Amino acid sequence: MKKSVYSMCGMCSVRCPIRVEVEDGRATWIEGNPHILGQALCGKGSAGLAFHYREERPRGPMIRQGMRGGGQWKRVTWDTVLDYTAEKLNRIMDKHGGRSVFLSCRGGPFLDLPKTFLKALGSPNFTNHDASCGRNVHHASLSLYGLGRKAFLYDLKNCRHLVLNGRNMLEALKVKEAKDLMAAVSSGMRLTYIDVRQTVTGSKASRFWMVRPGTDYALHLAIIHEVIRQGAYDKDFIDKWVSGFEQLMRFVEPYTPQWAEKRTGVPAGEIADFVKELDEDRPRVVFHPGWMLARYMDSFYVSRTSHILNILMGSVEVAGGQIIAKGPGDYGKPGLNALADQVPKPTEKRADGVGWKFPHFDPGPGLFQLFYSAILSEDPYPIKAYIAYRHDPLTGFPDREAQRAGLDKLDLIVALDAKFGETTWYGDVILPLAGYLEKDSIVIAQKGKIPRLTLRRKAIEPVYDSRPEWWIFKELAGRMGLGQYFPYQTVEELWNYQLAGTGYSITDFEEKGFVDLAEEAVFQDREAGLKFKTPSGKIELISPSLEQVGHPSLAEYKEKEVLPDGHFRLVFGRHAIHAHGHTQNNPLLHEIFPANTLWINDRAARVMGVEDNDLVEVAAKGVRARVRALVTPFIHPEAVFTVHGFGRTVPVLKRAFGAGFADQRMAKGCLELYDPAGGGVAYQEALVTVRKVDADEEKAA
16 A cells, blocks of 8 residues: 655654655655645655665663663563653752753754653753754844844745855755755756855855954955945834844954955955956845854854845845745734643753853753753752753763763763764663654654644554654653643643634645645835844844843954964864765765864875875874865865764664764863853864874784
8 A cells, every 4th residue: 555645754853854755664755845846856855765674773671781882772561661760850959940951952843741741840951952052043033133043034935145154055955955956056046055165055155255264244344344344234124123233343443454365365456356246136135143042252243244245244134135025924823833832931040150140142942061060060959860862962972971971970871863973872762763764753843934833743653662753752751740731641642722813724734744824925125114122122233131240242353372393273164065064974965974184284184194085093182083084175274074973882783883983072171162142062172283193003903
């Protein structure tokens, strides 16, 4: 028997809509949802069948028997593991209160269930991965508009000039975004790409600037200076919707293109010519504010000045610019009902200090890295249990040894995941999640030009003894005496609860897998109706929330130190074949890209006597790793680059185990080094040395 199921990919955090073909209970084909993606899907999504049927995954619930990380597990039943976990959590909470439990996740739209569970425990300590990704971007956006990073869309289809600072759209891949980008380039859109190395995205650019590592902020200040000097900005928009422009004018006076050329390597004349192009193309110009900007101590200001440039272009809420994303309420439609709204809000302050000690940070997900100091110091109170829900911080955050020192002080680590990760392997309990084709998920609302409701539908039965989130959290809460907060028995009952009052039912999703909430996009009125959630109601170039805590809205540029001889900045990033640390063990993707390499500038390599494919040793503060060199002119001489996610230490991952090296281990000390204004960890402030491994050493290895 054959059937077609509309669902949602889970091979990376983009979660593209998909159509799955199933024959006699087995998935045989995956493609992009034809109503949205025209059947297109990336390599990772196409390898989804291999993940479900061929990859090593947890095959059932497990409880650790030996030392943490030792790999001694006892396979148990679901009743046993849930009883064990509930008993452990209750014992911890009886002694230390619900506040002693914290939960982290990878973020995303399916968070009503874990948030409900944590709130039911009485804990305010929900957090996510974003301090290792986009927290600087989020806080930069909030400081200007009162709107977070996900409040904006970038209208690439109608854009005339797109500017990307290391935003490698064609490798850090969103299928729809990549399709829109290529269509726009083919239609004549100018693309300026700025990075320390050339990439697939940069190869499509009309202008490529290879900048000195860590000098993006200097370049932005000079561009702003030149935009104002040339008068290449939207005076009417600024007069109507922006405060603080006079202060900005005075601030950027010394940051000339000539000043920036000495620091960035970008010729002053090219900056002036670039601004002339912007003046021709505005307002259909986008300076992308970044996605993953956990890089340097000034990365918050890199993102903030990207937004300031968008503001100067007048490209806010215009076709071809950055558009404010619309939710159901913007079209007069009721939103979904959330379980978490029915749970009393915890009264305790957050253990990471966000919202009280650090009032300028968004208290929603807080900052994950700050939980480690709270665990070690027990200030403001003891943290004794950790639930890692689809999150692997030992892969995603820097300095594994520093993280383990914190984790070792916990009484309980519970991992909910469909994969074996470094953190899962270091836990006490594994609650295996069903793979994305194996489960139904909650209905979600997606903001956009036109908002929609969508969900993930189960295509096949679980291959192993795994369960979906809606079942696990309900069952665990029930054993802890908190079942009233999960008032459903089946996923259908949960869907009905979510959709009550919306005017839609689950049958409305059968035709396309989603429901659009409007027929045509509507823009806010730029004359009278723009809605910014700032104290003034305007875009605030001078942010009261920053100034009140001693962080300048417009920060002076701090000169980058001269690198010691033999040292490089270790830069990491993405490749279209792999998604962070999630896919290295996939048999199909491993075959295409089995291990990372270390990009080294050809001139720097020549000095060290390194040739292409030589084995080199990378070292930082006592941590060493060996990897093959990729010698190329397409990277700045002060930087070396690798693809993130390799160097796995979990032995059951037969393909990924020991393949390549883990860049995050080289960022020693960076767990406590973060942008004080934006909150993102400063991965790339770490320096490494590189040396060639001689033939005798290589043979001995």
